[in-house]
Amino acid sequence: MLSLVGRLVLLVLLCASSAHSACPSLCECSEAAQTVKCVSKDLREVPLGIPGYARNLFILGNHISRIGPESFKGLENVTNLSLSNNRIMEVESHSFSGLRSLRSLDLSGNQLALIHPEALAVPGGSLRELNLSRALYNRSAAMDLATALRWGALTHLQRLDLSANHLVLLPPAMFAHLPALRRLLLANNSLVAVHNGTFRGAEQLQELDLTQNGFRTFREEGLAELERMGNTHLHLGQNPYTCVCGLEDFAAWLNASRARVVDAHHLACAFPPELRNVSLLGLGGRDLGCHGDMAGEGADLALQTSYVFLGVVLGFVGVVFLFVLYLNRKGIKKWMMEMRDACRDVLEGYHYRYEIDSDPRLGPVSTSGDL
Numbered sequence: 361m362l363s364l365v366g367r368l369v370l371l372v373l374l375c376a377s378s379a380h381s382a383c384p385s386l387c388e389c390s391e392a393a394q395t396v397k398c399v400s401k402d403l404r405e406v407p408l409g410i411p412g413y414a415r416n417l418f419i420l421g422n423h424i425s426r427i428g429p430e431s432f433k434g435l436e437n438v439t440n441l442s443l444s445n446n447r448i449m450e451v452e453s454h455s456f457s458g459l460r461s462l463r464s465l466d467l468s469g470n471q472l473a474l475i476h477p478e479a480l481a482v483p484g485g486s487l488r489e490l491n492l493s494r495a496l497y498n499r500s501a502a503m504d505l506a507t508a509l510r511w512g513a514l515t516h517l518q519r520l521d522l523s524a525n526h527l528v529l530l531p532p533a534m535f536a537h538l539p540a541l542r543r544l545l546l547a548n549n550s551l552v553a554v555h556n557g558t559f560r561g562a563e564q565l566q567e568l569d570l571t572q573n574g575f576r577t578f579r580e581e582g583l584a585e586l587e588r589m590g591n592t593h594l595h596l597g598q599n600p601y602t603c604v605c606g607l608e609d610f611a612a613w614l615n616a617s618r619a620r621v622v623d624a625h626h627l628a629c630a631f632p633p634e635l636r637n638v639s640l641l642g643l644g645g646r647d648l649g650c651h652g653d654m655a656g657e658g659a660d661l662a663l664q665t666s667y668v669f670l671g672v673v674l675g676f677v678g679v680v681f682l683f684v685l686y687l688n689r690k691g692i693k694k695w696m697m698e699m700r701d702a703c704r705d706v707l708e709g710y711h712y713r714y715e716i717d718s719d720p721r722l723g724p725v726s727t728s729g730d731l
């Protein structure tokens with residue numbers, strides 16, 4: 361009797377534990393919604409026992425520092441995987457190789473310092489969307505990523521978010537192996553130039569976001585690259601455009617390409633102060649102080665130059681004069697003595713004559729004699 365009760369209790373316990381193992385502790389599972397969430401639970405690694413029905417898997421806001429090939433075993437149905445804000449530093453090769461149905465991968469808000477070359481390989485190249493916003497730790501990580509994008513065979517990737525990563529330079533031809541890429545977000549980085557080949561290979565690109573970067577202008581090479589991507593809609597706002605002569609080509613290109621530049625009407629000068637906030641559309645060489653007024657400016661410049669030259673010459677003459685005076689100081693002193701003596705003589709002569717003149721007895725005679 362007792363043993364039967366014992367067996368029943370054991371059975372109940374087993375059932376309970378197996379029901380429990382259908383969802384990892386600290387996670388919430390919904391079979392109906394095919395969704396598993398493990399949010400802000402201080403997890404140190406991807407939990408074991410995630411149910412196979414999961415299509416949407418959210419593991420957010422934990423402290424997982426590394427993911428590897430063992431992290432997502434047997435999750436062939438996961439379509440959407442979000443791993444954002446987990447402080448992930450390392451992604452090993454083939455971390456996602458078991459996720460045969462994976463279409464959307466969100467790694468945003470991590471600190472990826474080590475991305476192994478085949479980290480992003482997903483079987484069948486099923487991945488459509490990859491979010492790496494605020495995810496790259498430093499420049500080495502960006503180089504690693506370029507390699508992983510090449511080795512990942514991401515032939516169906518359509519959307520790539522690389523915003524807010526402090527990117528200064530894009531490795532050349534970084535997107536060359538993403539033939540299906542349609543939307544590329546590079547907003548809020550520190551990019552200053554587009555080079556020949558920067559976007560080579562992304563032939564299907566429909567939308568490119570370059571807002572909030574460090575572009576002061578786009579030079580010939582960059583304009584040629586943007587021009588080559590004739591079907592891509594561009595976002596170019598919130599850059600520190602510097603409205604001096606070097607912007608002229610870009611301003612002209614912008615005026616001619618305003619249909620493609622989605623925010624063309626919002627592009628404005630950041631410098632110099634007197635042109636701050638002035639729209640780039642319709643700015644000509646004249647406004648930028650290039651050549652619109654070439655003759656007048658040239659003449660002005662020549663005049664200024666000649667004034668400066670005159671000043672220098674006069675200054676030089678003055679210095680020579682002072683130097684000569686200095687060399688002749690003895691002679692000058694002598695000369696001044698002589699002058700003084702001469703003056704004294706003359707004055708004494710006057711004095712003498714004054715005395716004579718003021719003698720009432722001699723006055724009229726002398727005066728008439730002088731006349």
Ligand SMILES: *[C@@H]1O[C@H](CO)[C@@H](O)[C@H](O)[C@H]1NC(C)=O
Binds near residue numbers: 434
């Ligand atoms: C994935 O989904 C299919 C169909 O919904 C199902 O038959 C299969 O068992 C699931 N895989 C796992 C590992 O549960």
Ligand SMILES: *[C@@H]1O[C@H](CO)[C@@H](O)[C@H](O)[C@H]1NC(C)=O
Binds near residue numbers: 415416439440464
């Ligand atoms: C995956 O997420 C996207 C939006 O993020 C959603 O439209 C799609 O339905 C999700 N996929 C599944 C299988 O739930």
Ligand SMILES: *[C@@H]1O[C@H](CO)[C@@H](O)[C@H](O)[C@H]1NC(C)=O
Binds near residue numbers: 469519
């Ligand atoms: C990528 O993730 C960030 C933050 O997690 C989010 O704001 C952004 O909308 C995502 N990008 C895309 C294209 O969904």
Ligand SMILES: *[C@@H]1O[C@H](CO)[C@@H](O)[C@H](O)[C@H]1NC(C)=O
Binds near residue numbers: 473497498499
């Ligand atoms: C990036 O960070 C990693 C890990 O801290 C370090 O080994 C590497 O030298 C850093 N690279 C650069 C360019 O700072």
Ligand SMILES: *[C@@H]1O[C@H](CO)[C@@H](O)[C@H](O)[C@H]1NC(C)=O
Binds near residue numbers: 525526
């Ligand atoms: C830009 O990126 C930085 C981190 O790189 C982030 O802190 C900031 O919130 C972002 N700004 C916007 C407007 O997204």
Ligand SMILES: *[C@@H]1O[C@H](CO)[C@@H](O)[C@H](O)[C@H]1NC(C)=O
Binds near residue numbers: 556584
């Ligand atoms: C860009 O580079 C390619 C080869 O990489 C070259 O054929 C082409 O002439 C270059 N274009 C410009 C504008 O320099």
Ligand SMILES: *[C@@H]1O[C@H](CO)[C@@H](O)[C@H](O)[C@H]1NC(C)=O
Binds near residue numbers: 636
């Ligand atoms: C620049 O213009 C925008 C609207 O076009 C306005 O909101 C902003 O205050 C202006 N900034 C300055 C410094 O004038």
Ligand SMILES: *[C@@H]1O[C@H](CO)[C@@H](O)[C@H](O)[C@H]1NC(C)=O
Binds near residue numbers: 612615616642643644
């Ligand atoms: C801008 O383009 C229009 C034609 O699209 C042209 O008439 C106008 O002169 C251009 N303005 C400047 C400043 O280049």
